[in-house]
Amino acid sequence: MGCSTRTVKKSWVSLSLVASILCWSAVSAQLTPNFYNKTCPQALPIVKAAITQALSQEARMGASLLRLHFHDCFVNGCDGSILLDDTTTFRGEKSAGANANSARGFEVIDNIKTQIEKVCSGVVSCADILALATRDSVVELGGPSWNVTLGRRDSRTASLSGANTNLPGPTSSLTSLISAFQAQGLSAKDMIALSGAHTIGQSRCQFFRSRIYNESNIDKAFAASLQKNCPFNGAGDSNLAPLDSTTANGFDNNYYKNLRSQKGVFHSDQELFNGGSADAQVTTYSTDQQAFFTDFAASMVRMGNIKPLTGTQGEIRKNCRRIN
Template identity: 65%
Template sequence: MCSSLFSSLSNFNSFKLQCCLFWVLIGVVSAQLSSNFYSSSCPNALSTIQSAVQSAVKNESRMGASLLRLHFHDCFVNGCDGSILLDDTTNFTGEKNAGPNANSVRGFEVIDTIKSQVENVCAGVVSCADILAVVARDSVVALGGPSWTVLLGRRDSTTASQSAANSNIPAPTLNLSQLITTFSNKGFTTQELVALSGAHTIGQARCTSFRTHIYNETNINSTFATSLQANCPFNGGDNNTSSLDKTSSTRFDNAYFTNLLSLEGVLHSDQQLFNGNNGTTDSLVSSYSSSSSTFFNDFSNAMIKMGNMSVLTGSNGEIRSNCRKTN
């Protein structure tokens, strides 16, 4: 009996030690990201990125949404590691041609320009993954949205996964339970799901992403559906686009949620957040619709959390000199 007891205590202490080590390692990874990571090694990095983003958004306001989306599609595939930026080669398959990205994700040339400008300021110091994280924040700010502190120190991956991109990035056809599960699998709460979905207050969607919603579904305002059909025929026009927010698609605000209350969500997945059944997401949509400050605060916090997903730090990964290929 004593032997059994000592054995149990030994196992318990071993378990506690493993748990402590786990949390220590998590703390070490988090500690390696900091808001002032480049303050000495590249003090002009953030201002260089900000100026480039402002210029790109001024040139094309839609670009702000595209750059924000790049960061999201990067982070949801094996973490925020810049893998989405890698080009396919004869012996390497990246993520750009995965279903959710092909002929859809854009802004790569802007990232190229920013990377080149940052390299001119301090070569081999700032990662492409960090550039994506900062660009996402600066794009939102450029369109009138909130700012947040971006923790820095990510390194770039040397690999990518087209299969993970196909399976991990939420599709516009998902229903509410599928959305909750998909985001939960990445560590996000239902509240964070709704807050992050508010990114659709800017940008556009291709006809192929919402055709079924506007022709075959009832959870949409019929007049609104008809207006979308004018630019999205039942057959053809797959790449025609419509604004995700009918009222202010180039301004980061809370109008997206007001649209959902009126059953004017462009994507099936958008309108799933408000079904009129007084559920959790319904109440969150109503709250964000009535308070832009609440939405901005929750969105900012969710973006910080997303930006820290499975990052490479320390000696892991590399600092690419060209975001499109490994060194």
């Protein structure tokens, strides 16, 4: 139904005015790809150039930024809350179990924010910068593009408890993965598509040690290769292994091919191809990269639209690490 300010009786004027304002607010609160076209047209080119430079120095950074966006959106929506530093009176999401000593890429976002503030001070949110940086990282590594809808504002707080509760971990079952995504308004199909983000990036030994020594649904030669850098005795917790051993820094469908060969690094990865409801979709993606790219892009848009702050909610932080 369209908005209308027409009145029938004079006594309804004030009610009509309120309705008109509410209708305008609802429309203005919608995220849109051209949100900064007039207020800061330099924003998108600045983000893209910075990402190209950052990934040329370290390709792994693309996966880190993608993970950062995911971990942001799953805790109270895509509001830049994960970027906030702890203070003497505030404890944010960086120290949560899923983020402590593993969430990274903050300096890249800081650099982009500094550049944008020089040309458009107080206009572009940190949450939007993170969303754009994620898209540009995926494209830079050979993956699909999508229109990032913009207009998010930054939160003035964060949720340590939410970060500890909402983010699925490397030992999650298929059922718990589906539930975690459904809690954010995302489908099982979205979950399987977004899990393809593990076609890039690396993990520390401590998060997959149990799988490579204790699980049977893993290729024996693959497990042995990982064991060389991840001893059973607990040494080398921080040693890294690529989540996609075929093309570690290339965004493609090899992640799904690996799952069909029982070469998922995490228990949660292999759960997507383990005789369950996700098998058919994994098989499709493993044989049709374009199908994966199309679904991944669509799911990224949906994830990026999780409970954004818009209008007068939140703020536009001048520094992504702290509130104004």
